[in-house]
Amino acid sequence: MAKRNARGFGCLGFLLLVALVAGGFFWLYVHRNWSGPGPATHPTTLIVPQGSTLADTARELEHLGAVRSTTGFLRFARRFGDSAPIRAGEYEVAPHMSAKDILALLQTGRTVQRLITIPEGMPSILVFERLAREKVLTGKLPIPEEGTVLPGTYSFQRGEPRKAVLKRMQDAMTQTLDQLWIRRKANTVVNTKEEAITLASIVEKETGVPVERPMVAGVYSNRLRQGMKLQADPTIIYPITKGKPLGRRIKLSEVRAVNDYNTYAMTGLPKGPITNPGRDAIAATLAPAQTDALYFVADGKGGHVFSDTLAEHNANVQRYYRLRRAQGTR
Template sequence: MWRHIASNFLTFLVVLVFLLGGVILWGQAEYTAEGPLEESICLRVERGTNMRAVSRELVGQGALSNGTIFRVGAEYSNKSSQLKAGSWLIPDGASMQEITDIITRGGASTCGTEVVYRIGVTRSEVQVRELDPATNRYVEKAAFIPGESDAPEAFENVREKADTRYRIAVAEGVTSWQIVNGLQSVDVLEGEVNETPPEGSLAPDSYEVRAGDTRGSVIERMRQAQDVILAEAWQNRAEGIPLDSPYEALILASVIEKETGVPSERGQVASVFTNRLRQGMRLQTDPTVIYGITKGEGVLGRGLRRSELRAATPWNTYVIEGLPPTPIANPGRASIEAAVNPLDTDYIFFVAKTLDPRDGHAFAETLAEHNENVARYRALEAEQGQN
């Protein structure tokens, strides 16, 4: 009898082990399989929350097929205690394992609200944006100009969220003075910048910052980035360009940057200035005259006078030979690369095609051709004046 009972118990144990093994294999398969989420979502994880509460939220949003398997999987992989507060982008079809990795990895939030401090050539602006998980694009919620309008309620609200991201976007062609001035309005930064960095030494780009970062540390990041960009460009420069140093390349790049806002024609503009330098012609470019007037501190805000085109300043390329003594702005990577690798053309003249700078320039190889282009532009100016 005891032998019979023992045999049945052993059989029961074997069946139980097989069943348990099957459940484990099924659970593992479910944990790593593609999830049911049909459209990306932004999951906000509050500070002090736990994996159980998160699993309920994920089930409610259709990201999990089974909250228990999700929690067991996170516990088995020793990640239950590593949950990170923030806003996390959960892509469509994400497996439980992938979701666990996303919400325990840490770092900056990957979705939610972002405040962008834009430092532009003509003005600075603060923009509040929120990521739309469905399109993975940021949607503007509010914007204002510091000093000219009050901060909207949307801005004040996001400042109170711990997972709000902050970014400083510096436009190509801004001056060092404009950057320092713009950083003063970035209220999440601390400290002062006591000296304006050398013109051209800061890389225009988008920089993520954290509340409490210093303005000096942001300046240093920009400086280091520009050093790397310039060194790489100079190392890969074309043979025979009329530039003797990386600094001369930076000067020319700043002139190119200020002469065109059309990315596709930077190489052509670079070729004009390169050809002029080779032929000993003066560069004769208006932005250098403007810099001689403003020294990079603000925007001129009007057209140039004839007397200013003739005035002798160190930067006036209608008067001086060759390059100006310093950059006239902070050029971006594309303009630096164009300066050291210009297109191979015979152009030595250019003038705006239309009154809209976005339409670019008309280039010419001869003075006669250039005069025709200028005549067309003057006709557009006259027509605009009559309307």
């Protein structure tokens, strides 16, 4: 009886050992093909087109070397993975990323984030050129109307139409202008949103110091109220270059040129914007500083000196010229 019990326990122990070994092999198999490190040795870009199935994507993953086999990936995904659908887009599969993590990546839609930045004061011709240089975008693009693009950083995806990216930039400008227009102050000199963008574009080009924008807007508002010429240098340059850098000094003939933009030869606002102003420049135009200043000139340190009278302004100009001479510039 004792011998029979010993044989029974021995058989049970053997079966238990077999089960443990089999379980260990199964765990290793699952780990190798599902939750463990994948075969990719370098970052891999995966494009999942609209309408792609999991099987289509699995074949592409095997082709790229990101999973060991299409069949294995699908088998484990159906048995152990989430049932959520995969999403279209561009993905980056990290080196040795597991099949489990790849499926989660595709289901959560964490696509590659591509960004394009439009700096404050970038004219539309340069916005057009920047979008045209993005090789992963598609389709042709017209030069956008000046003042319709809100500067900022925008995300886009591989294969996205350039027109779609531009539309987001223009929609952002429309929404921002609408929001700021509602909160405009009583001392703003502009009567329409179009005028606001035009004046804001001049403010944007006249100072690169953010805290000065309300003051510059205040000066130009005072000039418009009094019927004075704005005399903004950037409005001379715009008809010549469409907002691109002039690359030289302004000629006297250009100062005297009569056109729809040159505010040295006309009173009032120019025909339209001379660049794409940022949010802060628009806000400053709609809520300018309360000031009596009518003039400003560079201070030689990146900012400006403001004055109420022409005599004060002329003195500030002479001080600026002396500073430039002292620095060895003209």
